[in-house]
Amino acid sequence: MTELLTAAQMRAIEQAAIAAGEVTGLELMERAGQGVVAAIFEQWPELDADLGCQAGEAAPRPQVSPRGISGQKMGGEASRRAVVLCGPGNNGGDGFVVARLLKERGWDVEVFLYGPPDRLPPDAKVNYERWRAIGRVIEWTAQQVGEEAADLFVDAIFGAGLKRAPACEILEPLTKLYTEGKTFARMVAIDAPTGLCMDSGRALCPEFGAVWSWLTVTFHRPRIGHFIDEGPSYCGAMRTVDIGLGGHDWGEAARQAVADLHRLEKGRGMGRVVATLMSPELVSPYLGKETDEHKYTYGHALVLSGGHGRSGAARLAARGALRIGAGLVTVGAPRAAMIENACQLTAIMLRQMDGADELRTLLQDSRLNAVCLGPGLGLDADREGLVLEALQANRATVLDADALTQFEDRAEALFEVLHENCVITPHGGEFARLFPDLAEKLNAPATTGPVYSKVDATREAAKRAGCVVLFKGPDTVIAAPNGLCSVNSAHYDRSAPWLATAGSGDVLAGVITGLMARGLDPMQAAETAAYIHVECALNFGPGLIAEDLPEQIPAVLRKLDIF
């Protein structure tokens, strides 16, 4: 399980480890630098050849072709050049360690420092001096930095200590290098790309954003900002390096520091965390079926269909519910949509259901234990009555799409009737309709950190709505009213852009409904469904359309070892 930390939590953990006398800041910095170098060579094995030089003896400088550094010969006898860009804090300190370690491997290393050396914090200062014993440090000028060329650029300017937008003189030359293709070869960010708020994944500089990196190496645990919003785009690839803080109980100090900041998350890792990253271990283990059970053991889901010509979304949801293992699934359709539904449903049952009164009658059957409303439902005046009726019936309920849009400008009326056995699944637009103030905060330009994040917004929304909120996107955030929160990332090695296709959200709503029909609690159903949804897309790959998603569920369940 991976906890996603805030920058403040990470600092608290480091400080507690240092205060406990288990490790010094200097040792952590050395391990961080070593970890970055190891990660560089893992990412780009072609760079990993000892050039046989002694420290202080530079390898020959590479010839930069007009095509840029990427045109140069690599490996074998070629020399390598790194440009290490250091900032005024401990992130810069990590940079000096990396510079020294690369030089010891025979690299030609140029180091720039932003800020005066005498203001460096103590550990960074020690590593500055260690570097100075073997190499020079060039004072930062935008012009000189913007003219560099290298096999490898190292961004050690700002990390966890970034509080405000970096000055143009920092980001402008890096943007220039990027647009000229010089950092296309390799740009590695230490801890975070400079300019990125690690709590929110938002870039603080309105003009230049943050540093576009190909690899970001962070320490101990990833931060929330590495996985949400713009974070993954700026980070490139992510590696998390163990610097010896894990596996230890850093005692009361760390626990207290972290506890002061955030809530207790029962049974999930150490102390209080803000969010967990969805991973196979967090998928519900209760998805298999037992030999001696029958279909009613696995619940009966009801999916409400829209009217004539608008029933496809409900069928997608129903198919998702059935494939994830609900014992029975019924589509409830208005008279006008009966024929089109009847022509296209087989294992899924169909009931005519016109209006709220008929829904009430239908729900007198207590075996119908989960309801899904919204996909293709429409926005006609009587639809609101259906939503309210379903909520009053107190079933496990998933509201998506039109069932949410219906309450635009009157969200309070919805929040009054939502209960703790509900999940709402807004995309960005629907979220803004229900929580306009939170969306405004989330989308407001930000130049000082820590910035209000999608995690903050989703947690606040869940509290306000009184139910689980699954806020969709490539960085789906799921939060419960009690503060539990997870991020289901479709980034990095789980990148699944094919999910941006009409109807994929309908399938997701159906899978959540199916899982709730099977008895999962709303949070676990939402988390499990979001994870499986992305796995289905990854399994299918390019060309995916929504109909393909439910058909991938069996293969995904097998991969998850669920029988």
Ligand SMILES: NC(=O)C1=CN([C@@H]2O[C@H](COP(=O)(O)OP(=O)(O)OC[C@H]3O[C@@H](n4cnc5c(N)ncnc54)[C@H](OP(=O)(O)O)[C@@H]3O)[C@@H](O)[C@H]2O)[C@@H](O)CC1
């Ligand atoms: N602690 C540990 O044990 C370990 C820490 N590690 C490493 O330390 C990093 C955190 O170090 P850090 O806290 O010193 O913060 P860092 O990101 O270097 O920046 C702070 C400096 O930048 C300045 N500054 C900020 N924003 C600015 C702006 N916009 N424009 C201009 N200046 C700005 C700020 O100045 P101030 O705001 O105080 O004026 C301050 O001088 C972390 O990311 C990891 O890499 C690892 O070695 C593992 C062990």
Ligand SMILES: Nc1ncnc2c1ncn2[C@@H]1O[C@H](COP(=O)(O)OP(=O)(O)O)[C@@H](O)[C@H]1O
């Ligand atoms: N670029 C993307 N990468 C990964 N997942 C995505 C991406 N874009 C959208 N999704 C996912 O696809 C689904 C789209 O849902 P939604 O916007 O409701 O579409 P629809 O209403 O057409 O079903 C959501 O689960 C969302 O998280």
Ligand SMILES: [K+]
């Ligand atoms: K950095």
